[in-house]
Amino acid sequence: MTRYETLADAVGGTPLIRLTRLAASVRPRVYVKVESSNPAGSVKDRAALWMLRAARANGSLPPGGTVVETTSGNTGIGLAAFAAHLGYRSVIFTSSAVSAEKRALLSAYGAEVRLVDSFVPKSHPDSLRSVAERFVTQTPGAWLADQYDNPANPEAHRATTGPEIWQDTEGRVTHLVATVGTGGTISGTGGYLKEVSGGRVTVVGADPLTSSYSGGDGSQKYVEGAGHFVHPEAVDDIWPQSLDTAVIDRYVAVDDRSAIDAIRRLAVTEGILAGGSSGVALAAALDVARDLAEDDVVVAILPDSGRAYLSTYFNDQWLVANGFRDDESAEVTLRSLIPADRRPLLVSRDELAGRALAALAGAGDTDPVLVVYRRDRELPPHPSEVVGWTTAKALREAADDLTVAQVSLPAPPRVGIGASAASALEAAHEADPLWTAVLVLEDGRAAGILARDELEARAAASGPPARAAIDGFVEIVL
Ligand SMILES: Cc1ncc(COP(=O)(O)O)c(C=O)c1O
Known part of the structure; x- marks a missing residue:
């Protein structure tokens, strides 16, 4: 079908494309379902439309009402697009940490974007979720889409994504690989494929390494949309009702670097431009395919562009x-x-300074120590979890009743471990003229911390940045 009488009819029917180069070394056929072909650009168009239709049908979204959601991401964009298409006002609550492009996209579809910046657990009165709920209670005709707990979200995939994959593979699909955010995609698509195949299709959850779905430590990651983050102060790890865990046979955990590498390779070997969560799905699909036979057919869902x-x-x-x-x-x-074999020293921000010292046995008096929300996460901290820095000496000299947070210096500017000392200095000055240290990141996580004097000494010792070879003449590096 190439002609549509309404935008809503153009949702779904996305292409299933075989990877001819990237998957050349594995035995099974590997296909990707390219969800960026949906009208507002992602897999979430399906859920957005289904949730809107269900809300209209059951009366929770009255004519002239207001569509409300708490996402910066693709669901917000899909809801804003279909709210415009169906003649509703839309209000999206999001944080300023979200890229300017994404906020601009929401505004382009006519959504009102409200920024809520507090980094607190969902249940806190200042959380995005609580603020949006208050807005809905106070606004007549407002409806909160609530993709995490809305049954219309997985239903969209049961009704569309699953049948499309079954038809397009002529019932030959053996493995579905999909990321798990709200769980809507994998639960609906996987549930349908299992049912129609009599349980023959294996459903694999492709999950960021840190995600608590697959047993990760729940800490923050770079890939957006996929996986489950647990706020460091959350009491319970509550999973969405849109996720049916019974559908998932197993998980493959993928770290940020592997996901990024996968989409960069996809772009240059297959000519398909996809987002970070697609990288998680793709890396997992290739991993799964390595152990399969020639008559297996693997389908990975690529959520956005x-x-x-x-x-x-x-x-x-x-x-x-x-x-x-x-x-x-x-x-x-x-x-x-940065010593390769040493993880950064950590103390928790809410501990009393004197007690925190116990975690620093063996540390030098002036060795920099990172102050984090929780020091019991398995992986080195994501920069969003770093609230400052201190030293054993400062903790020892602090008054008995002060917490680590009260005696620490502000969170340091971030620099990559692969940067030169000179460019790190430049980045630190630009981020904060009064900086006292830099947080050094490796694969996006804290590899260590360098005090200002140490970095300045190194930059002075290594001289000006090297100049590159130009037209065959090698410049002498001073
Ligand atoms: C880019 C991206 N990838 C993956 C997902 C996960 O999809 P689902 O929520 O259906 O599990 C989302 C969901 O918002 C997303 O935006």
């Missing part, structure tokens, strides 16, 4: 700044200042 990530995963400067790659023009990088 890489266009929204040109300033991040597809940007070399961003990759260097976050420790995902080395600056090729740097002769010496910060790596030489």
